[in-house]
Amino acid sequence: MSDEILIGDYVSFQHGIFGTREGVVVGSRTEYxxxxxxxxxxxxxxxxQSAWFPTVRRIRRVQYGSLPAVKRTTTVERRVYW
Known part of the structure; x- marks a missing residue:
């Protein structure tokens, strides 16, 4: 298992006012x-909430199994009257 924190991981981070908070990663960005x-x-x-990377600790990785593909079909019914 890699040490990267990916979208969907359940993490814990230190927040100055609220103490330790937990939640699900929904994105990341880099200040250049x-x-x-x-x-x-x-x-x-x-x-x-945004958390700076060193204050974030991964608790567990959430892995979703592949879902079965939904079979999508289109049916067109036509009637011709003469």
Whole structure:
């Protein structure tokens, strides 16, 4: 298992006011002038917080099995009256 933190991982991070928070990773970005990597974590439904990478610790990786492909068909019915 790699040490990377990927989208969908369940992580814990240190927040200054609230202490330790936990949530699901929904994205990441890099600030190019400083080179810092920020992880966007959804802690509550609809609440996304950014955490600086060294303060984030992965708790577990959530792996979703491949879902069966949905068979999509289109049926066209035509009637011609003369």
């Amino acid at each position: 002038p400083s080179g810092r990597q920020f992880i966007e974590v959804e802690v509550d439904p609809g609440v996304v």
